[in-house]
Amino acid sequence: MKITEKHTGFRFLPYGIFKGNELISVFPLFQKQMHGINLLLSPPPLQSVIPYLGFIMGRRYETAKQSKKESMLANVAQDIEGEFAALAPNYLAMTLIPGFIDIRRFLGEGYDTRVHFSYLIDLKPPLQEIQGGFSSNLRTKLRKVEKSGYRFEKSTDISIFYSTVAGRFSDPDMNVPMISRAYFEDLFRAYPDELGLYYLYDTEGAVTGVQATQEYKVFTLWMGAPKMTAMPGNEFLQWLLLQQAKNEGYEQMENLGANNENLNLFKSKFNPSLTLYLELSRQDLIGRVARWAYSTIASKGPVKRKVLPYFG
Numbered sequence: 001m002k003i004t005e006k007h008t009g010f011r012f013l014p015y016g017i018f019k020g021n022e023l024i025s026v027f028p029l030f031q032k033q034m035h036g037i038n039l040l041l042s043p044p045p046l047q048s049v050i051p052y053l054g055f056i057m058g059r060r061y062e063t064a065k066q067s068k069k070e071s072m073l074a075n076v077a078q079d080i081e082g083e084f085a086a087l088a089p090n091y092l093a094m095t096l097i098p099g100f101i102d103i104r105r106f107l108g109e110g111y112d113t114r115v116h117f118s119y120l121i122d123l124k125p126p127l128q129e130i131q132g133g134f135s136s137n138l139r140t141k142l143r144k145v146e147k148s149g150y151r152f153e154k155s156t157d158i159s160i161f162y163s164t165v166a167g168r169f170s171d172p173d174m175n176v177p178m179i180s181r182a183y184f185e186d187l188f189r190a191y192p193d194e195l196g197l198y199y200l201y202d203t204e205g206a207v208t209g210v211q212a213t214q215e216y217k218v219f220t221l222w223m224g225a226p227k228m229t230a231m232p233g234n235e236f237l238q239w240l241l242l243q244q245a246k247n248e249g250y251e252q253m254e255n256l257g258a259n260n261e262n263l264n265l266f267k268s269k270f271n272p273s274l275t276l277y278l279e280l281s282r283q284d285l286i287g288r289v290a291r292w293a294y295s296t297i298a299s300k301g302p303v304k305r306k307v308l309p310y311f312g
Contacts, residue, residue, distance in 0.1 A: 001028050003190060007183040008032075010044045017055070017079045025076045027055040031087065037286060040089035047179045049223060051118075051256055052277050054096035055080065069102070077105040091287035098254075098277040106280050114279040117258035119272035123219075123246045130242070133271035138235060145236040150208070152200045152240050158184050161197055161210050164225035195222075200237040208233030211241060219245035220254040238270065 005012035010030035017025040030044035043050035061072055084092065096103070098118055107113065123130070131139065162181045188195050194216045200209030210225035211234070221241065224234060238255075245253050255267050258274060 003183070003186045004044055004048050004050065005030070007179050007186070008044050008048050010039075010041070015083065017076050019072065019075050022058075024058045024061070024072050025055050026058075027080065028053055031089070038088060038090045040084070040087055040092045042094040048183075049179075052095045052097050052116075054094040054100075054280075056097060057100075073102060073105065077109075081109065089287075091281075091283045093279060093281040095279040096277055098275045101276075101278065103278055103280060109282075111280040111282050114281070116277050116279060118275050118277065119255040119258045119267050119270075120218075120275050121242065121253045121255070121270060121272045123242070123251050123253055127243065127246060130246075130271075131239075135269040135271070138269040141232040141235055142239050145232055148231070149203045150200055150233070150236060152198055152209070152237055155197050155199050156188065156192075158188065158197060160199065160207055161212060161223075161225070164210055165212075165223055167226075198237060198241060200233050200240070202229075202231070202233075209237035211237050213241065215245075215248075215250075218252045218254050219248075219250040220256060222256060234266075235269070242270075 001012050001014065004010075008030070010032045013029040013031055015027040015029060016023050017027060028042055030041050032039050042055075043053035055076060057072065057076070061069060064072065095116065098120075103111070103113065121130070131142075134142075158181065162184055165184075188197065194214060196213040196215055198209075198211045198213065199207050202208050206229075208229045208231055211221060212223040214220040214222045219241070221238060224238075227234060242253055255270070255272060258264055258267065
C-alpha cells in the first residue's frame, strides 16, 4: 500500500474498524484532490493494477453465524459512513474482494453498484481430470507445444514484462498512462516470495510467453503479455503454472478478469468457474458533473488519458 501511495500520488489512509478491543475489519483507502475534486478510492486508480480491495472482514467473520455476521457488518458500515462524512469525497468508489456480496446496508445508503467477474480453476481434482475439462482445441495445442522443447523459468528481470504491459496500457482501447517501471521493481523487491515473474522460452531462447503472478493463498495469474508468436506460448505457460500451483498445494488458481469479451474466449478454454466481485460508488453533484464531463467532453485524447484512471 505504501509503495502504491508513492507511485500513484494518492495518499494512503489505512483504517481499522474495531468492536471494543477487537479488530473486525481493515479498510485501505486512497485519497487525492484532482482539479478541485476530492477522490476517495479503494483500490487506487486503474494503472496501479490492483483489481479489488475495499474493506476486508476479519477471520472470525467467515465462521460466524449469520446473525453475528450482520451485527459485525452493521458496525463496519456505521463506522465507514461516519468516516466518509468526515472526508467528504466528491467521488467515492470501492471494489470489494470476490465472493463478498452482502452490500445491503450500502445499497440502502444509495450507492451505485457494478458487477465484475473473474475466473477460478479448482486445483483439488487430479491433474488429469483438470486437463480433461479443457477445450479439445486447447488440449491439442498443449500436446503440440509439449513436444517442441519449450521451457519456462522464474525471473527477476522485468524488462520484457514491463515493455509488454506498458504496450497493453497504451492500446487505444485503454489509452491510460502507465506507472513507471520503478513501481513494479519496488513491488517485486518487496515481495519476492509472493509475486512471481515467469518467461516461456522456445528452443532458440526466444521469449514466447510472459506471466506475472500473485502467490498467496490463491495462485493468481495477475498480468500477462498479449500473444507474442504464432505458437500458443501463453496457453502453455499457463498450463505449466497451473501444474506448479497444484504441486505447491494451492487449491485455486485465479485468472484475473472475466470482463473483456476478447480475452474471455481465451481464458474460458481452461474450463474455469465464474466468480463475481462488486464495485460500490457514490458521488455528489460535483462528482456527477465530473463524470458527465468525462463521458461527453473528455472522451478522447490527452484529457481521457488523464481522467480515465479515476472515472473508469
